[in-house]
Amino acid sequence: MSPADPRAADEPSGDPPDDPSGPSSAELHAVAPQLRALRRRASLTLEAAARAAGLSPAHLSRLETGRRQPSLPMLLAVARVYGTTVSELLGETVPERDAVVRAADMDPTPAGGWTYWQAGAPGRGMQALRVHVPYGSQGDIVRVHPGEEWLYVVEGRLRLRLGDTVHVLAPGDSAHFDSLTPHRIAAAERTGAAFLFVHTLLQSPTAALCLGPAAGRPDPGGTS
Template sequence: MEHLSDLPGDPSPDAAPDVLPDVAPQLRGLRRRRGLTLEAAAQRAGLSPAHLSRLETGRRQPSLPMLLALARIYGTTVSALLGEVPPEHDPVVRAGRSEPVEADGWVYHQAGGAGRALQALRVHVPYATRADIVRVHPGEEWLHVLHGRVRLALGDAVHVLDPGDSAHFDSLTPHRIGAATRDGADLLFVHTLLQSPAAELCLGDATPHRR
């Protein structure tokens, strides 16, 4: 088996640390909290005990593959190994704090915090056409009509929603959303954020841009 310590570009055993000064005590502390001996942790990571010892004493810099392997073993993240502190989530989203994003005629205003399991948006939806994309993806969606009327196709069923109406559905069901009024419609939209970046939400292959 090829050891991660044998990867090209790895510094010499006695190289002095100059990039990640805090990672050494983090590695040592995490290993001890997991109750692992140096030998056991090194074996799981595909390293020699001597190499892991040099990482824990700061005599050698870990490569990214090493950090990934050690993070998995210790049940943490690379960011945590590097001592990075995630930003606190601001519970309040002020009007006008972020610029709207437009793609394929859809205009998105951020209505929730970034990095949450739920993505909340205020959306202007253009008039529905037969060319609108039918979308299928993991998760759930909820929408509430503010102004105008919305045509929601779910599988073989078509629903027309008036202001004040809402819909909540599994987004693995083929769906298409468009305004039933020529001037478009405005709605609140919430979906579970799995793998889609916020700007790519329900946009198909469109390229979003700031207005």
């Protein structure tokens, strides 16, 4: 955008400039309506989506109306927030995801003392995990972030703190809560606990799976 463009004066400071490597004018015809449709599908306000993508609401609004041309890094950030791909944002045909995840394909991954198995398809706005929590791991980490969480205890006993209330969940118990409620999870017994976990992954535009700090990298701000 040239300095003479009258729209430049009302751009909030700190927003990234246009990038000539971004989509062409023809591609913007597909990007703008997709951005708005995906945000509404994720049940996000303009302010919440912009905050998660690291943009101002005014800047995201201009992207949704086709008044600004997004750069590739900007598209990547927005795609992560909405649990989709840049290809889908550009209106390209997205390969059909396999609806079934076989047990043999669920490789264990350690993160912050926990072990988790991805139990759902990647690249979606809702993530499903199978998790094992050893005793004494991450019990002091309090989480607060946009989204929803649901969990179901499979083995052991789980201590779930929601705000000022502590719940001890046994096998067969479940919980479904707003992630903006301060919360933390820990095993209630020395044998640890295992549970199924589903969350909407709205807390970070860069997080793939959010389970606390992995060795050698900062905590992306994820699971309770």
